[in-house]
Amino acid sequence: MILTRLDDLARYACLGKNFADAIEWARSVDWETIAEGRHAIDGDRLFVICERVAPQPFGPATVWEAHNRYADIQLLLEGAERMGWAARTDDLPVRTPYDAAGDKVFFDPLGVNGEWLEFRPGQAMVFFPEDTHAPCVAPTNTAGSTSKRAVIKVRLD
Numbered sequence: 001m002i003l004t005r006l007d008d009l010a011r012y013a014c015l016g017k018n019f020a021d022a023i024e025w026a027r028s029v030d031w032e033t034i035a036e037g038r039h040a041i042d043g044d045r046l047f048v049i050c051e052r053v054a055p056q057p058f059g060p061a062t063v064w065e066a067h068n069r070y071a072d073i074q075l076l077l078e079g080a081e082r083m084g085w086a087a088r089t090d091d092l093p094v095r096t097p098y099d100a101a102g103d104k105v106f107f108d109p110l111g112v113n114g115e116w117l118e119f120r121p122g123q124a125m126v127f128f129p130e131d132t133h134a135p136c137v138a139p140t141n142t143a144g145s146t147s148k149r150a151v152i153k154v155r156l157d
Contacts, residue, residue: 001085001133002126003117006075009124022046022073022154026124031077031150041152050150055081055138062109064092064134069103070153072127074135076119079147083125084134086114092132107132129156 002012010027013020025041025048039048056062066088074083086092093111098104112132118139119125127133138145 001128001131002124004124004126006122006124009073012126016157018045018154018157019071022152026073026075026152031075034150045155045157046152048150048152050148052146052148053136054144054146055079055136057138058082058084058109058134060109062134062137064107064109064112064114064132065104066107066129066132067103067127068098068100068105068129070155071129072125072133073152073154074119074125074127074133075150075152076121076123077148077150078121079145079149080121080139081119081135081147081149082116082137082139083119084112084114084116084132084137085127086112086132088130088132109134 009023013023021042034050036050036052041047064084093108094105095108096106114134
């Protein structure tokens, strides 16, 4: 897992061509005007999902997830969230088995002992297959606010 600023993402272009292309695209897009939804950057090699969400308090509905074929570059554009991180180990209790089409597996939130990080606008978090993450958690553990976020999906070749 990497925690950095959007302005410093270029430092991680050394992770390979797909990362370099994703980072170049992220630095060139107008994040204030990009529409919600999925946008192709380069077919299924690189794409971004932009969304406005209402972060929810941590609890049984919290989503801990991991991916096998893609890394996530998560960007917070507006609002505030907490982001959970835990190492992906074989003993994490699976809630929903791996779905190859969606490239995700979900874990039981009450069985994951993770770390919590404040996620602020202008920051970027990068998650790899060895990372489990819990996005969209309310920063004060109370609902009511919204955040605008983007997830750049980077295929790992």
